[in-house]
Amino acid sequence: xxxxxxxxxxxxxxxxxxxxxxxxxxxxxxxxxxxxxxxxxxxxxxxxxxxxxxxxxxxxxxxxxxxxxxxxxxxxxxxxxxxxxxxxxxxxxxxxxxxxxxxxxxxxxxxxxxxxxxxxxxxxxxxxxxxxxxxxxxxxxxxxxxxxxxxxxxxxxxxxxxxxxxxxxxxxxxxxxxxxxxxxxxxxxxxxxxxxxxxxxxxxxxxxxxxxxxxxxxxxxxxxxxxxxxxxxxxxxxxxxxxxxx
Amino acid sequence: xxxxxxxxxxxxxxxxxxxxxxxxxxxxxxxxxxxxxxxxxxxxxxxxxxxxxxxxxxxxxxxxxxxxxxxxxxxxxxxxxxxxxxxxxxxxxxxxxxxxxxxxxxxxxxxxxxxxxxxxxxxxxxxxxxxxxxxxxxxxxxxxxxxxxxxxxxxxxxxxxxxxxxxxxxxxxxxxxxxxxxxxxxxxxxxxxxxxxxxxxxxxxxxxxxxxxxxxxxxxxxxxxxxxxxxxxxxxxxxxxxxxxxxxxxxxxxxxxxxxxxxxxxxxxxxxxxxxxxxxxxxxxxxxxxxxxxxxxxxxxxxxxxxxxxxxxxxxxxxxxxxxxxxxxxxxxxxxxxxxxxxx
Numbered sequence: 392x393x394x395x396x397x398x399x400x401x402x403x404x405x406x407x408x409x410x411x412x413x414x415x416x417x418x419x420x421x422x423x424x425x426x427x428x429x430x431x432x433x434x435x436x437x438x439x440x441x442x443x444x445x446x447x448x449x450x451x452x453x454x455x456x457x458x459x460x461x462x463x464x465x466x467x468x469x470x471x472x473x474x475x476x477x478x479x480x481x482x483x484x485x486x487x488x489x490x491x492x493x494x495x496x497x498x499x500x501x502x503x504x505x506x507x508x509x510x511x512x513x514x515x516x517x518x519x520x521x522x523x524x525x526x527x528x529x530x531x532x533x534x535x536x537x538x539x540x541x542x543x544x545x546x547x548x549x550x551x552x553x554x555x556x557x558x559x560x561x562x563x564x565x566x567x568x569x570x571x572x573x574x575x576x577x578x579x580x581x582x583x584x585x586x587x588x589x590x591x592x593x594x595x596x597x598x599x600x601x602x603x604x605x606x607x608x609x610x611x612x613x614x615x616x617x618x619x620x621x622x623x624x625x626x627x628x629x630x631x632x633x634x635x636x637x
Numbered sequence: 638x639x640x641x642x643x644x645x646x647x648x649x650x651x652x653x654x655x656x657x658x659x660x661x662x663x664x665x666x667x668x669x670x671x672x673x674x675x676x677x678x679x680x681x682x683x684x685x686x687x688x689x690x691x692x693x694x695x696x697x698x699x700x701x702x703x704x705x706x707x708x709x710x711x712x713x714x715x716x717x718x719x720x721x722x723x724x725x726x727x728x729x730x731x732x733x734x735x736x737x738x739x740x741x742x743x744x745x746x747x748x749x750x751x752x753x754x755x756x757x758x759x760x761x762x763x764x765x766x767x768x769x770x771x772x773x774x775x776x777x778x779x780x781x782x783x784x785x786x787x788x789x790x791x792x793x794x795x796x797x798x799x800x801x802x803x804x805x806x807x808x809x810x811x812x813x814x815x816x817x818x819x820x821x822x823x824x825x826x827x828x829x830x831x832x833x834x835x836x837x838x839x840x841x842x843x844x845x846x847x848x849x850x851x852x853x854x855x856x857x858x859x860x861x862x863x864x865x866x867x868x869x870x871x872x873x874x875x876x877x878x879x880x881x882x883x884x885x886x887x888x889x890x891x892x893x894x895x896x897x898x899x900x901x902x903x904x905x906x907x908x909x910x911x912x913x914x915x916x917x918x919x920x921x922x923x924x925x926x927x928x929x930x931x932x933x934x935x936x937x938x939x940x941x942x943x944x945x946x947x948x949x950x951x952x953x954x955x956x957x958x959x960x961x962x963x964x965x966x967x968x969x970x971x972x973x974x975x976x977x978x979x980x981x
Contacts, residue, residue, distance in 0.1 A: 481864065484852075497849065506846075506847050
């Protein structure tokens with residue numbers, strides 16, 4: 392079932408064409424590995440999906456309905472959540488405070504509203520449990536490992552009823568054991584029916600968790616195939632241009 | 638790293654887990670307390686208090702304690718607002734001048750025959766307007782807080798001179814008695830500024846801990862970019878903290894004029910330094926993200942006790958700056974050392 396469709400997307404920045412006629416389809420319960428060298432157009436594509444800017448040409452559709460994003464908030468309201476590469480967390484706050492940042496739970500007595508600390512901690516604990524993450528809601532993010540931070544960033548996206556999750560290099564800066572943890576997190580999110588885009592440079596991670604792989608080179612899509620029909624060697628060739636297309 | 642190596646490690650992970658665990662053990666209440674700068678500064682304040690009580694006959698007298706609490710209340714009230722600014726990662730150098738400008742507007746309005754409500758209202762409105770200008774320039778134009786408020790430091794004092802024609806104002810029209818009672822009087826034996834301080838400390842503590850606004854103030858100081866991405870109204874939060882700092886300076890201005898019974902254009906001169914020192918000694922990091930209302934008050938109390946004790950012990954007043962300055966450096970150094978010990 393097609394959930395999110397990018398059709399014939401092009402993006403020009405002045406005279407530079409960052410993306411040329413790229414079409415990608417995201418499906419529920421599927422992880423798409425998005426690969427490509429620096430400057431291949433990965434981040435431009437991610438930013439279009441995230442609503443940072445609209446494409447110059449081409450259309451986006453969710454569940455068959457055409458849609459346009461002008462601001463990130465519009466994408467979020469449509470069910471697109473992003474885990475940023477630098478994770479975008481506040482080190483000085485607890486995990487629970489970060490998960491609920493910008494959408495804090497409050498309890499009110501008449502006109503007076505106070506933060507519902509207990510409620511936020513309990514909801515966060517449930518989210519971590521659901522993700523089987525070893526992270527405690529009351530811990531300060533400053534004292535967390537890379538994997539735990541990743542869990543906090545992912546738990547944030549689970550608050551809303553997200554359908555599409557963009558992950559930008561989630562395994563770039565963390566230790567080996569934590570990479571395993573994060574890949575497990577991604578598998579669990581897939582089981583819950585999310586469509587996931589995994590932007591990564593790390594071939595082993597993509598091959599261990601993705602169902603499909605999309606390779607961009609110089610703004611063009613040069614491959615879009617099932618992981619089972621590909622090999623790391625082929626993908627490396629596609630990224631560098633040693634192999635023309637597949 | 639090859640996938641086979643990682644998979645091998647992953648299968649070992651359950652066995653290695655206790656060793657690899659990066660979660661620190663759950664904090665006990667005692668270690669939580671010991672990790673608070675507010676606690677240590679409070680301890681130093683109590684020790685100073687006890688030592689002075691034993692060492693001098695003049696410290697623990699009712700009159701001296703009354704003076705100490707009232708004196709530090711003026712700095713502490715502004716330190717509350719300054720703490721909010723510092724938590725967002727900003728600084729406000731204009732508060733001392735703003736005390737003067739507010740006091741002068743109050744003085745001019747009341748001197749012209751208007752009542753205390755009109756005078757205090759006009760003064761506080763001017764303070765809020767100045768805070769809003771600071772905030773707008775910092776949040777929307779993106780100028781560094783240091784530069785904006787340094788400019789405002791000069792502008793506000795100059796405007797106070799313009800407003801009064803650099804005269805001293807010591808007659809305050811029909812409500813003069815009310816004004817003097819407000820700043821210099823007592824309620825149930827406690828100086829009025831101290832009562833205002835207690836109320837404002839509770840309000841600030843409540844705002845920091847229990848409101849969405851407070852949470853967002855800390856978020857902006859922790860990671861402005863992340864706060865923005867999470868939908869926190871970063872610009873509005875910045876404007877609001879500068880307006881609050883300005884309001885606390887205005888409140889102090891009104892109270893201090895009532896206590897002194899006169900306004901001159903050097904009211905509040907260099908007060909911003911004492912205020913920032915109080916906030917920093919009280920645990921607010923200039924890099925943003927931390928600070929408490931209670932810490933600001935205790936920081937202000939410690940500075941005043943040091944000042945007062947030097948006076949009572951007969952140390953030359955010229956030495957005051959050296960002692961207060963050393964305490965600022967010590968408090969921050971102490972915090973840094975603690976940071977190293979707890980560093981991951």
